[in-house]
Amino acid sequence: MSPRRRPGKRAAERRARSWVVERVQTGVRMEKRILKVLKALAELHDLSLGDLLEGIVLHAFEGKAPFDEASRRRIADLKRIYGLDLDASASHRLREAADGR
Numbered sequence: 001m002s003p004r005r006r007p008g009k010r011a012a013e014r015r016a017r018s019w020v021v022e023r024v025q026t027g028v029r030m031e032k033r034i035l036k037v038l039k040a041l042a043e044l045h046d047l048s049l050g051d052l053l054e055g056i057v058l059h060a061f062e063g064k065a066p067f068d069e070a071s072r073r074r075i076a077d078l079k080r081i082y083g084l085d086l087d088a089s090a091s092h093r094l095r096e097a098a099d100g101r
Helices: 009-016 032-044 049-061 069-081
Strands: none
Touching: 032 049, 032 069
């Protein structure tokens, strides 16, 4: 008889696994207030901005929400602090001012 696994053990094993990857430097342009919120959020979670963005993208690729309720509350606070009034409906509809400001 094989030993029974505790629920969630497989998920814990996946989290403990690591992958060797090749990272590249990129020059991505992004709306200023969005970037401020992302940098503050990365700092709150003691992550680099790149690590935070990788996590968000990997969750999005699987159709999963990248943030729990507590993180979403913090994001809402940071959006207020940095005056970020954009939401998902603004996606793909942002344009730069003629002078770049």
